[in-house]
Amino acid sequence: MLGLALAALGAWTALKLGPAGEVHFSATSKPTGAIVVEPGILNSLNLPVRIKATRGDGGAVWLAAAPSTDAGAVLAKSAVSTVSGVHFPAGTLDLRVSGTGAVHDISTADIWRISSKGAGSAELLVGQGRGPETAVVTSGDATALTIVTVTLTWAQRSWFFEALVAAVIGAIVAAFALNDVSNSRRTARWAHAVRTRRSRVRT
Amino acid sequence: MTRVVRAMALSVVAVVGGSSVAGCGAARAALGIHEAPKANSAVAPLTVGQAERILTRDFTAAQQGKTATGAAAQVALSTAYTGQGLRAAKARVRLAAIQPSAADSPLVAPQKSLLLAVPRGLGYPRVMVAQTVAAKGSPPILHLLTSPDAATPYRISASATMLPLSTVKPFDPLRQGSPLVTDGSALAVSGMELLKAYAAGMAFPAKVVTNPPFAADTKAAQVRAGAAEVAKAVASQASFTRDNKVVPNSVYAVRQANGDALVFGVIERTDSFAVKSGQAINTIANKAFVLLSGKKKVTKSASITTVEFVVFSVPRETGRATLVAASEQVVAGSGS
Secondary structure, three states: OHHHHHHHHHHHHHHHHOOOOEEEEEEEEOOOOEEEEOHHHHOOOOOOEEEEEEEOOOOEEEEEEEEHHHHHHHHOOEOEEEEEEEEOOOOEEEEEEEOOEOOOOOOOOOOOOEEEEEEOEEEEEEOOOOOOEEEEEEOOOOOOOOOEEEEEEEEOHHHHHHHHHHHHHHHHHHHHHHHHHHHHHHHHHHHHHHHHHHHHHHO | OOHHHHHHHHHHHHHHHHHHHHHHHHHHHHHOOOOOOOOOOOOOOOOHHHHHHHHHHHHHHHHHHHHOOHHHHHHHHHHHEOHHHHHHHHHHHHOOOOOHHHHHOOOOOOOEEEEEEOEOOOOOOEEEEEEEEOOOOOOOEEEEEEEOOOOOOOEEEEEEEEOOOOOOOOOOOOOOOEOEOOOHHHOOOOHHHHHHHHHHHOOEOOOOOOOOOEOOOHHHHHHHHHHHHHHHHOOOOEEEEEEEEEOOOOOEEEEOOOOOEEEEEEEEEEEEEEEOOOOOEEOOOOHHHHHHHOOOEEOOEEEEEEEEEEEEEEOOOOOOEEEEEEEEEEEEEEEO
């Protein structure tokens, strides 16, 4: 049972991750305001995080990352949707809404280590090593940002191979276990037959 | 219970138990999930690449402010400069027609920039120190760029031409950043005390500064000699006084690698003329005054305001500060 479970889990995980070992999490923010990915999510793995933000209306999207204290200072009491959790294997993100103030044009500040902008969507690859950092999604000016889908992607090729290894080990364990069970049943039947013959001879 | 049933029961327990453990800490550890790192106040809050982009942006805008006209020039200058730096740059551009050496001015003409220091830690204000060298081989110019808060970009707040034979000691590595020295006791003299003493020493009539915290320099001597000449030239028509005040919030001390500090400061100099009764002074010869005040003749009083950007090297423990760079710009004039 353990071997079968491990084999099934490993195979399913390998299929889910794909050969690139990618795991995606998405959520759509509907309230007006910026979207924020805090360091508890952004810097939780020693891997680059690819962030993609897409607007349904095709408007401008601006993505940037800065030291958390600076990003928090410029957003102050602005309305934001904060990514507060990720769910695997569901592939979803939790969003926590806070603040009510309008989002100003924060793109002119000199705090942003990296940034990206685009029409309709934008992507940003946030590396590790300078955390804690916060990623922010806005329209790039003071224009309100409403329905936006944000996707976080982590990729590690070794995750795919580890899942494959787990599947193979599980399959091997299951095969040995089945063989062992089969042998046990055969031995039990043989012993039962011997006992039966001896009792007939005595009578 | 047979052996087979026992094995199955143990397997179920193992699967359930293993899944529970995997769902908690073991899976997180296996995947490398960890807490977010704590903020490190011992490194620069921006990368060298970021800092260099900021320098390029500001110095490019400074150049545009010099070459553009009208509102575009004002926008460019406001992008490049702040505070007294902006005040001086605007005045320099305004006076460009009568001060043909504008291209050499440290206030508007940086050419090649060299980043000397970036801030350290996450506090504000944050400052950067840069050096530019005009293409003509003129003396290097030191610039102070300041950002008062997270939302406000870095802008040039002070620029001063280095004096002959002066040098700037190295700062900590750019990746590490250089902290501001806010505790005056960490230096032989605090930045504000130094600037106040230096300002007092350039007043006219001259005031004696006992035990000055700065070494004598040719720049101050020239300024004092100039004041005496002006007083002598107008003596028959007006009395002349010169007052120097340190501009509030203009003094920044940036720590260097050996513990010394490079101190930037701005002094506002006011030259006042009290015209004697029955006298009228023709000011046409002073084109800057005429342009700034609109007065070609004064009968009662006149004043000219100049901002002076000074940079000192201040030792860590004992000794006197040394003037490293200085520049000045007439910014205002009035008369009646």
